[in-house]
Amino acid sequence: MPSSKGWRGRRDERTMQDTPIGEVVDGLLRERTFARGLPIGRLATEWEAVVGPRLASESAPVSLEGGVLVVAASSGPWGAQARFLAREILNRANRSLGSDLVRTVQIVVRPEPRKGL
Numbered sequence: 283m284p285s286s287k288g289w290r291g292r293r294d295e296r297t298m299q300d301t302p303i304g305e306v307v308d309g310l311l312r313e314r315t316f317a318r319g320l321p322i323g324r325l326a327t328e329w330e331a332v333v334g335p336r337l338a339s340e341s342a343p344v345s346l347e348g349g350v351l352v353v354a355a356s357s358g359p360w361g362a363q364a365r366f367l368a369r370e371i372l373n374r375a376n377r378s379l380g381s382d383l384v385r386t387v388q389i390v391v392r393p394e395p396r397k398g399l
Contacts, residue, residue: 321379322346332374337363342395343375349385351375354395361391 322343330338340360344352353371355361364371368387375384 321383324379325351325375328378332378333364333367333371337367340395344390344395346383349383351384351387352390353387354390354392356391356393356395358391361389364389 322345325332325343325346329341329343332338333341337360340356341364342354344354346352351372353364355364364387368389372384372387375387376382
């Protein structure tokens, strides 16, 4: 039995019966831990449409927790540009997500903004 903390609270019964993969994925997506990552995944795939091609090439969404969207920029000047556009990024991110999940945008600078995505 796996020992990672994600398995400790499992309530479903383990069986040897075949289960369609669609049922497994649907079940995982209903779990809070997995569902929490969906909005940031969607923003990552639609980032160019959210911020435009030039800023998208120099930045990336890193996390979305508690309404705070953290955006990594590749340098100080690109971080300043993203800060200047923070309100627009917030509005476009929410439009892309179809809800008001993003309440604030925080910009961080790191040399490889897409690393870890």
